[in-house]
Amino acid sequence: MTLAYDMNDPRGARPASALTDAFERLGKRVSFDRETEIYAQDEEADMLYRVVSGVVRTTRVTLDGRRQVGDFYYAGDLFGLEVGPDHRFAAEALTDCEITVVRRAAMRAFAGDAELDRAILEATRLEMERLQDHVVMLGRKSARERVASFLMSIAQRQDEGQVELPMGRQDMADYLGLTIETVSRMLTQLQGEAIVEFPSTRRFQVRKWTALEALAA
Amino acid sequence: MTLAYDMNDPRGARPASALTDAFERLGKRVSFDRETEIYAQDEEADMLYRVVSGVVRTTRVTLDGRRQVGDFYYAGDLFGLEVGPDHRFAAEALTDCEITVVRRAAMRAFAGDAELDRAILEATRLEMERLQDHVVMLGRKSARERVASFLMSIAQRQDEGQVELPMGRQDMADYLGLTIETVSRMLTQLQGEAIVEFPSTRRFQVRKWTALEALAA
DNA sequence: CGGTTAATTGAACGCATTCAACACGAGTGG
DNA sequence: CCACTCGTGTTGAATGCGTTCAATTAACCG
Numbered sequence: 147m148t149l150a151y152d153m154n155d156p157r158g159a160r161p162a163s164a165l166t167d168a169f170e171r172l173g174k175r176v177s178f179d180r181e182t183e184i185y186a187q188d189e190e191a192d193m194l195y196r197v198v199s200g201v202v203r204t205t206r207v208t209l210d211g212r213r214q215v216g217d218f219y220y221a222g223d224l225f226g227l228e229v230g231p232d233h234r235f236a237a238e239a240l241t242d243c244e245i246t247v248v249r250r251a252a253m254r255a256f257a258g259d260a261e262l263d264r265a266i267l268e269a270t271r272l273e274m275e276r277l278q279d280h281v282v283m284l285g286r287k288s289a290r291e292r293v294a295s296f297l298m299s300i301a302q303r304q305d306e307g308q309v310e311l312p313m314g315r316q317d318m319a320d321y322l323g324l325t326i327e328t329v330s331r332m333l334t335q336l337q338g339e340a341i342v343e344f345p346s347t348r349r350f351q352v353r354k355w356t357a358l359e360a361l362a363a
Numbered sequence: 364m365t366l367a368y369d370m371n372d373p374r375g376a377r378p379a380s381a382l383t384d385a386f387e388r389l390g391k392r393v394s395f396d397r398e399t400e401i402y403a404q405d406e407e408a409d410m411l412y413r414v415v416s417g418v419v420r421t422t423r424v425t426l427d428g429r430r431q432v433g434d435f436y437y438a439g440d441l442f443g444l445e446v447g448p449d450h451r452f453a454a455e456a457l458t459d460c461e462i463t464v465v466r467r468a469a470m471r472a473f474a475g476d477a478e479l480d481r482a483i484l485e486a487t488r489l490e491m492e493r494l495q496d497h498v499v500m501l502g503r504k505s506a507r508e509r510v511a512s513f514l515m516s517i518a519q520r521q522d523e524g525q526v527e528l529p530m531g532r533q534d535m536a537d538y539l540g541l542t543i544e545t546v547s548r549m550l551t552q553l554q555g556e557a558i559v560e561f562p563s564t565r566r567f568q569v570r571k572w573t574a575l576e577a578l579a580a
Numbered sequence: 581c582g583g584t585t586a587a588t589t590g591a592a593c594g595c596a597t598t599c600a601a602c603a604c605g606a607g608t609g610g
Numbered sequence: 611c612c613a614c615t616c617g618t619g620t621t622g623a624a625t626g627c628g629t630t631c632a633a634t635t636a637a638c639c640g
Contacts, residue, residue, distance in 0.1 A: 206495070208580060212503040216495065229488035234495050270487070271446035277494040278423070278433065278451050284501035285540030286429040289596065315619060323502030328596055330620055347604090347619065363425060506628065532587060545628055547588055564587065564637070 173248030178239035187236040195226040200243030201312040204235040215321035224269035292322040293332040294361035390465030395456035404453040412443040417460030418529040421452040432538035441486035509539040510549040511578035
């Protein structure tokens with residue numbers, strides 16, 4: 147099996163020419179400005195979404211205003227595929243985005259399309275695995291480890307030396323179950339140990355991969 | 364409301380005579396003693412499981428020995444349905460269990476069986492929703508709230524006054540991302556406020572539903 | 581009963597939060 | 611060009627929640 151992408155990378159860009167085609171054919175492309183809502187929490191879920199460009203985040207806000215970020219989705223990623231009748235998390239454009247939107251009915255009409263079925267199954271698998279990892283992280287990792295894990299997972303998807311952080315500290319904190327202050331402290335700490343280096347707040351480079359890996363645990 | 368099960372209860376026993384039939388026909392029934400492994404972490408996932416009687420828990424242990432409980436499964440629940448090639452969590456019999464085990468290949472042969480497909484989809488949906496709720500809980504709730512939520516969710520699935528706790532404090536703690544001591548303290552606290560009452564360590568009764576609900580947030 | 585494990589309670593500690601002040605960067609207008 | 615502002619990020623000090631370590635009590639089982 148000669149793959150253009152790494153099976154071990156849980157979120158690497160996937161080769162999906164046929165899939166892209168299917169999505170382009172069945173759905174329509176929509177643009178979203180930075181910080182606008184793609185769908186709301188508890189909204190009916192009869193669409194399926196695919197990121198063409200930009201970054202999307204999913205969030206849930208509790209009655210008393212506490213916020214939890216579910217995940218971040220990058221170009222090529224499918225999202226909004228909760229199996230139930232409505233979205234338990236809202237989806238928002240983190241940056242300006244191009245999204246392909248497909249009605250589930252349209253998808254169903256194409257059920258049997260092996261390529262498409264496989265892609266949805268694969269996306270569901272990734273979604274679950276990421277959710278499971280998230281649970282372990284929030285349940286059993288320290289702030290330092292969470293931040294390290296986070297930087298790792300972001301650095302892994304961009305193989306360039308310099309890594310771009312599309313989200314601000316608040317989004318990181320709400321994803322990691324921490325406060326912005328703690329995130330900030332951990333970042334300066336990791337930088338102090340020369341494990342990572344931040345030339346600017348939204349850009350970093352990993353200096354000691356093994357050390358970061360060890361921390362990500 | 365006189366239902367054998369409650370639609371609002373996300374994990375209530377579901378009426379599934381036809382489904383039970385399908386499982387019994389396709390798979391074989393296996394018994395597991397208390398505290399024995401059903402499948403291991405990172406084991407190949409080519410089976411599907413259904414609890415006939417008893418309670419199952421899924422766990423993941425990190426390299427350095429920290430443990431996270433994924434979920435608990437009761438009679439009627441499907442588990443082990445991770446979409447990927449192997450189990451990211453181990454499954455263990457919490458109590459003595461009767462389990463129906465089905466090979467995925469056998470399931471696939473029956474693909475198209477509407478009843479079966481629907482059941483698997485439904486189980487996957489529940490799995491994801493529970494995972495999402497778990498993330499929010501671990502990310503944003505206090506120890507007190509976590510314990511309250513937990514008692515709530517268990518009390519909901521048994522409509523009798525007296526509720527049986529099948530798991531010990533360590534399992535609760537590892538599910539909630541806490542220590543046994545903290546769990547214990549929160550339980551005595553809630554009992555002190557007469558919100559719940561523990562006649563014995565493994566048995567309790569909810570006294571103030573609204574208060575508990577408010578806490579579960 | 582004793583023997584063993586599980587659960588509770590207490591006291592001290594430490595990690596993350598909270599509250600507050602300060603720094604930085606980008607955009608705007610004098 | 612600098613002053614000003616506004617949003618975002620960093621840093622400091624104090625507090626507090628949950629943990630850790632240790633001792634005690636309760637439940638279970640022969």
